[in-house]
Amino acid sequence: MAIAVIIAWPIAYLIIHYWLKNYAYRIAVPLWSFILSGLLLIVITLVTIAYHTFTAARANPVHALKEE
Numbered sequence: 001m002a003i004a005v006i007i008a009w010p011i012a013y014l015i016i017h018y019w020l021k022n023y024a025y026r027i028a029v030p031l032w033s034f035i036l037s038g039l040l041l042i043v044i045t046l047v048t049i050a051y052h053t054f055t056a057a058r059a060n061p062v063h064a065l066k067e068e
Contacts, residue, residue, distance in 0.1 A: 001045045005038040 016029050 001042050002038075005041060009034050009038070 013029065013034070020026060020029070
């Protein structure tokens with residue numbers, strides 16, 4: 001996910017820059033918004049992986065073997 005965030009940051013910046021260039025009132029896109037969104041994405045990913053790992057570790061392997 002970190003590699004995807006690093007690849008997506010320049011692309012997103014260029015798209016937003018060209019999109020906002022056409023407006024009469026121009027604003028700058030702050031760097032902290034990209035950092036915050038990247039950190040939020042990494043945190044959500046880690047929480048999701050931790051949840052699924054925890055549920056898989058607590059599962060009874062007998063039930064999985066019965067179904068196969």
